[in-house]
Amino acid sequence: MPTAENFRWVEETVSPLSGGRILVQTIYLSVDPYIRGRMRNVRSYAPPLELDQVIEGGVVGRVVESKHPDFRPGDFVTGRLGWQDYAICDTASLRKLPNNPALLPAALGVLGMPGLTAYFALLEVGKPRSTETVVVSGAAGAVGMIVGQIAKLKGCRAVGIAGSDEKVRYLTEELGLDAGINYRKTENLRRALKDACPNGIDIYFDNVGGPISDAAITLIRLHARIIICGQISLYNLEKPEMGPRNAAYLLVNRARMEGFLVHDYVGRSQEGIEQLTSWVKSGQIKHRETIVVGLEKAPEAFLGLFRGENIGKQVVQVADLNGKLLSAGAKK
């Protein structure tokens, strides 16, 4: 498990802008579990972070200065920048956001990478059919909260697994899932899942891995799909835990387990954002962000992800919409 001591606060002067680039001030910063994978020196889909490198993170920001004709000071943008107050960047990786303050943090959640992950992973890998049963782990997290709701929109029975009674209430009372299970209070998770899924599991959307997934996989049905989207329960293990081998469940049920990375759908993100935006605006998909204030809280917010402290998308608010730095960061 990383600690606050693994992070360092560094101040530097902002360099002058060269042509075509823009200066963005961070308003909201996303902290994401996948960053943990980049904090170790092993091959993965992205190279490891270098020591002393600024940590990468999704940002919603405000253009402060622009040497690009399409971007003007005051525009809101989102892109993968870093855990910092200001960033100088190319515009290629930025997307302009509508000037809608209420939806700005959502650009890091339901209307951003986590929403697109839920959308493409569930629909393209899972291919849910109505009346099927979808189980999602990490169900009250940034991705999970969207998965359960899209499953409902597609006519499925949706069951969420989460780590607190409050989260379970959120899933069933606010988001409309058919059942929720607090795995921390459940003695026999397999039995609880079986009760919640009387017909078995057609799609298991896995954000967590470990014993929760072990239990779910024992209940898959013929031609089930298991979407491996995250394995957050394993990211901080000092050495790999062993688990029951489950390939025989795939064999018997001719089921499929498949890894998913939203990056592979980058060419279709426009389509995903439009659909998710329309669902959000019509109220068919609800969303929540857990917001902490101050850039200096980023490490704490990040570490809190592994303790399941967030409901919905965990966001750090670094500045207000006018660019005033918030909290301790404001004094620096």
Next chain:
Amino acid sequence: MPTAENFRWVEETVSPLSGGRILVQTIYLSVDPYIRGRMRNVRSYAPPLELDQVIEGGVVGRVVESKHPDFRPGDFVTGRLGWQDYAICDTASLRKLPNNPALLPAALGVLGMPGLTAYFALLEVGKPRSTETVVVSGAAGAVGMIVGQIAKLKGCRAVGIAGSDEKVRYLTEELGLDAGINYRKTENLRRALKDACPNGIDIYFDNVGGPISDAAITLIRLHARIIICGQISLYNLEKPEMGPRNAAYLLVNRARMEGFLVHDYVGRSQEGIEQLTSWVKSGQIKHRETIVVGLEKAPEAFLGLFRGENIGKQVVQVADLNGKLLSAGAKK
């Protein structure tokens, strides 16, 4: 592990034939690992065998008596019958075989269920592309020997894992695989696989499960496919062994692990048999059967599968082509 004591020899009088049915004498009998799954009282793709039930098995037989216009005494047929000298059966599940004595046992191997398994699982689930690397476990078994050769025909690098030096020689010297690994003599299987697969593994065709698969899965490449066709190393465990959780490999590589059962391709078996027959006749696919003689040897031959005693398809020859019972069975 089952023992010879779990089997019983029973003699009964053959009942008279009713209309539309035929009496088939077993010439060759197939023993198959999947039967082990039916010897336990758990849900699977087929119901468990009842106590005292005749064990089901693929048979190549000779029609002895027929009340069906399309079948005449002396015709050779194949179908899923049982571990018995004679069977009365409907014709719906039977397929007539050409009168080609040399290829009759192959109707239980390369030109039967194992061949179709290799064919459809590799081509439809694996979808190999030329220059990809295919690793197959149980490579000298009935399914594995065909998988490696089809991989070569498709232009892939083919690597086989088997349990003896003799099998490895068979794979590389007779079947033309690029490399073979005797897992019983290899201290570090992962390293041996890495040496044999310098570009990593694109398709892992799994017949065995367990530690061999654990090692292979650590070497999968981007968009790899893992075909779960058998898990023979696990079928006789008294309680499930634990293994390293491997979903993170799927996640990072956006890889897919999928269970396969040839039954799902029954509608295309004609196509598969024709292609395999053409490859066999042209010499592009070689095959081998390990044949033991005498129906009373069926339990021993079956148990030998789990010790890896067979090269290629394990067959029991029950009678000669003229119907003379062979071995001890002949005296009964």
